[in-house]
Amino acid sequence: MSDYDAIVVGAGPAGLAAAYRLAKAGAEVLVIERGSYPGAKNLSGGLLFGRILRELIPEFPQEAPLERHINRYILTFMTKDSTFNLDFKGQGFSQEPHNGYSVLRAKFDRWLGEKAEEAGATLITNIKVDSLLMENNVVKGIVAGEEEMTANVVIAADGVLSFLAEQAGLRDRYNPANFAVGVKELIGLDRTTLEERFGLTGNEGTEYAMLGYPTKGVSGGAFFYTNADSISVGLVMHIDHTSSHQVSPSEVLEDFLAHPAIAPLIRGGKVLEYGAHVVPEGGYNALQKLFTDGLLVVGDAAGLGSNNGFTVRGMDLAIASGIYAADTILEAKAKGDFSAATLASYKKKLEDSFVLKDMKTYAGAAAFMKGDRLFNAYPKLVEGIFTSIYTQQSTPKENLLKSVLKARKESGVTYMSLGSDVWKAVKNL
Amino acid sequence: MNGLSVPEKLSINKYELDESPHIKVDQEICRKRCQNRVCLFICPAKVYNEQNGELAVDHAGCLECGTCLVACTQKAIDWQYPAGGFGIVYRNG
Numbered sequence: 071m072s073d074y075d076a077i078v079v080g081a082g083p084a085g086l087a088a089a090y091r092l093a094k095a096g097a098e099v100l101v102i103e104r105g106s107y108p109g110a111k112n113l114s115g116g117l118l119f120g121r122i123l124r125e126l127i128p129e130f131p132q133e134a135p136l137e138r139h140i141n142r143y144i145l146t147f148m149t150k151d152s153t154f155n156l157d158f159k160g161q162g163f164s165q166e167p168h169n170g171y172s173v174l175r176a177k178f179d180r181w182l183g184e185k186a187e188e189a190g191a192t193l194i195t196n197i198k199v200d201s202l203l204m205e206n207n208v209v210k211g212i213v214a215g216e217e218e219m220t221a222n223v224v225i226a227a228d229g230v231l232s233f234l235a236e237q238a239g240l241r242d243r244y245n246p247a248n249f250a251v252g253v254k255e256l257i258g259l260d261r262t263t264l265e266e267r268f269g270l271t272g273n274e275g276t277e278y279a280m281l282g283y284p285t286k287g288v289s290g291g292a293f294f295y296t297n298a299d300s301i302s303v304g305l306v307m308h309i310d311h312t313s314s315h316q317v318s319p320s321e322v323l324e325d326f327l328a329h330p331a332i333a334p335l336i337r338g339g340k341v342l343e344y345g346a347h348v349v350p351e352g353g354y355n356a357l358q359k360l361f362t363d364g365l366l367v368v369g370d371a372a373g374l375g376s377n378n379g380f381t382v383r384g385m386d387l388a389i390a391s392g393i394y395a396a397d398t399i400l401e402a403k404a405k406g407d408f409s410a411a412t413l414a415s416y417k418k419k420l421e422d423s424f425v426l427k428d429m430k431t432y433a434g435a436a437a438f439m440k441g442d443r444l445f446n447a448y449p450k451l452v453e454g455i456f457t458s459i460y461t462q463q464s465t466p467k468e469n470l471l472k473s474v475l476k477a478r479k480e481s482g483v484t485y486m487s488l489g490s491d492v493w494k495a496v497k498n499l
Numbered sequence: 500m501n502g503l504s505v506p507e508k509l510s511i512n513k514y515e516l517d518e519s520p521h522i523k524v525d526q527e528i529c530r531k532r533c534q535n536r537v538c539l540f541i542c543p544a545k546v547y548n549e550q551n552g553e554l555a556v557d558h559a560g561c562l563e564c565g566t567c568l569v570a571c572t573q574k575a576i577d578w579q580y581p582a583g584g585f586g587i588v589y590r591n592g
Contacts, residue, residue, distance in 0.1 A: 104580055104583050104584070105584070105588065106515070106584050106588060109589065109592050110587075110588050110589055110592075111563060111586075111587065111589065112589065112592050113564075113589060113592050114592065174591040174592050175589065175591075175592030176589045176590055176591050176592035177591070177592070178592075179592070195583075195584070196583040196584035197583045198580055198581075198582055198583040214583075230565065231565045231568065233579075233580075243574070244568065244569040246569050246570055246572065249569045251541065251543065251564065251566040251569075251570075252564075253543045255508070256591050300591075309541070309566065309569050309570050312541055312570070313535065313537045313541060313570055316535065316537075316540060317540065318540040318541065319541065319543050319566075320505050320543045320544075320545065324502070328502075341503055341508060341511055342511065342590075342591060343511065343512060343589065343590065343591045343592075344505075344508035344509065344511060344512060344562075345512075345562055345564075345587075345589060345592070346543035346544065346562045346564035346566065347562070347563075347564040347565070348564055348565040348566055348568075348569055
């Protein structure tokens with residue numbers, strides 16, 4: 071007889087969604103968190119897309135500590151001297167149900183932890199799980215210090231580094247090509263200044279995704295979005311590229327914050343927190359095994375992240391995986407069988423849902439994003455074209471086509487590579 | 500705009516300091532096999548530095564991001580989470 075139906079290791083969105091769902095259904099569930107509260111170790115550089123959370127907790131928009139709903143999305147191609155924006159403001163995004171929110175994880179995860187506890191889950195904090203308790207390759211529970219606790223199923227929600235999935239033999243040691251490093255500053259700015267500066271009304275918010283100069287030619291990008299009275303700003307840089315380019319993410323971040331397009335946006339702000347975390351960036355093709363006898367892997371631990379350049383997703387995929395893990399455990403409990411054969415329906419649920427369908431759609435994006443031209447040549451090309459269009463000279467203006475051709479030549483992009491990149495973009499994004 | 504150094508930024512963060520280090524480096528591997536000293540530049544907390552040819556680790560400022568663990572392809576870094584309740588405490592996240 072096990073101590074619990076399920077032990078969840080890690081109180082992030084994936085683990086807590088699973089715990090909430092299980093507890094609601096009457097299962098005995100324990101969540102173990104190494105931080106002193108849920109979210110104490112958690113960091114995000116992205117938005118919370120609300121659709122799946124609404125299915126789990128319909129009242130969340132009224133209850134959760136959300137910063138702002140985002141109704142304006144800006145994609146920026148940046149060089150040292152220029153910025154080119156694709157600026158989309160959707161009034162539809164201002165209406166309930168909102169599409170995406172900015173959140174601060176120490177607050178949001180803490181709230182989700184309280185919801186799980188209210189639903190009946192037991193949450194213990196300040197405990198580090200050292201390893202899985204295994205018998206004949208079957209996961210039977212966890213070991214924390216001197217203590218052993220048993221469960222029918224353990225949910226590894228222990229984040230992107232998932233030592234538990236590794237111990238269970240579900241994943242290889244980290245391949246730098248499949249991970250990025252995210253560095254982030256939270257900059258406090260009084261609410262009135264923030265709203266005036268960004269043209270925000272009420273709880274509206276703006277998100278920027280920026281390519282090119284922000285990462286100094288390393289594949290990745292910058293994020294920048296408004297919270298209630300602060301700004302989240304940072305970079306995500308692929309680790310293999312950062313290594314080979316021999317650049318320091320913290321120094322690149324400093325240069326980015328000093329860029330003439332960024333500095334005025336954060337002027338007068340006060341740094342409230344500085345953080346960093348590894349991000350799963352391998353996409354669909356890098357996914358590893360997600361279950362074994364007595365174990366399910368969810369969220370970042372499972373490598374569930376999606377990045378197509380415009381949108382970076384993780385939290386909604388994490389919440390969905392937690393829900394499907396919980397549903398799988400409830401089915402297994404009804405059958406009294408927690409073997410891998412039964413738990414395999416977790417993978418099936420992910421495959422049938424938006425989680426793996428969307429990740430599959432963008433499966434080529436991870437490789438496409440690694441293309442050097444996207445971060446160096448194209449921002450340069452865009453700069454060349456628009457500088458030429460807007461520059462008034464004493465000599466007669468050449469026509470647009472000539473400007474484009476000249477800018478192409480100067481950017482070093484060949485017709486062949488341009489054609490191939492457009493084709494890849496259409497295919498993969 | 501802020502121009503803060505990494506140590507200044509870390510000093511704004513909240514930490515519960517664990518006296519026993521959660522990061523250990525195999526100096527032998529670093530000496531013999533490492534080509535690029537990636538940990539010296541990639542760590543966002545600048546936890547690693549070089550002293551008399553040896554790698555020194557200042558674990559107190561660690562953001563627990565795991566970048567060094569992924570980036571060190573020679574596997575010279577033995578990195579674990581700090582003990583429960585210790586290490587970085589994000590107040591915002």
